[in-house]
Amino acid sequence: MNSNTHFFFALTLPDETKEYIYEITEQIRTEFPFKKWLHKEDYHITLAFLGNAPDDLKKKSIQLVEEALSEEGSFPLTLFQIGTFGSKDFPKILWSGTAVQERLFEIQRNVYNACLEAGFSLDKKLFKPHITIARKYIGERPFSIEELQEKAGLASRGHSFTASAVTLYQTHIGSSPSYEAIFTTPLK
Known part of the structure; x- marks a missing residue:
């Protein structure tokens, strides 16, 4: 397996949510330059980053995640900042x-916890749910989150969606989109 290949479990976003975020990026992209803007198909909320996962641990994690989520229902989320x-x-x-x-x-x-039980060593940082949309600001002037938020207009509009699945993704560095769905388990 390629050492640049990584795997992670993430909350799957509906297509209309990905489109909504992409429309916002189109409004801000020229005024707020970043080195890399993610492809809209790559938007997700990471739940557990596995890294370079051996097949046996990956299979075990899939089984344990599926069991852990078997009674979990879908739920509403709202993008807000x-x-x-x-x-x-x-x-x-x-x-x-x-x-x-x-x-x-x-x-x-x-x-x-299912991934820990499968044998993975995971990052112990506090979970901060977010959807990465761009990496590495390359503007000539200092970045202003206040200006960006005003330009994006999030205060005047919102977007709610139903979280209804968790997916195991594999990275493909240099590709666009970069993430391939390997396994998806629905939430009831």
Whole structure:
């Protein structure tokens, strides 16, 4: 297996949500330059990053995640902000977030714990649900999240959707889209 190939479990986003986020990026892309804008098919909320996963652990994690989510129902989420990670003036990541929803944290814990049980060593950082939309700000002037939020117009419009599936994705570095769905389990 290619050492640049990684796997991760993520909350699957509906096509209309991906389109909604993409429409926002089209409004802000020229004024707020980033080195890489993600393909709309790559939008997701990561629940557990597995890294370079051996087949046996991957199979076991699929089985355990499917069992952990077998009684879980779908639930509503609302996109409500755009934020950044990294330096305020030259951020590394531009993301869209959701309103706090405890069900999302429950699903993430179930997936995370199933992957630990399968034998993966996972990142212990606090779960911060987000949808990465761009990487590495390359503007000449310092970045302004306030200007971006005003331009994106999120305050005047919202977008709600139903979270109804969790997917295991495989990365394909250099491809666009970069993520391939390997396995999907629906939420009831």
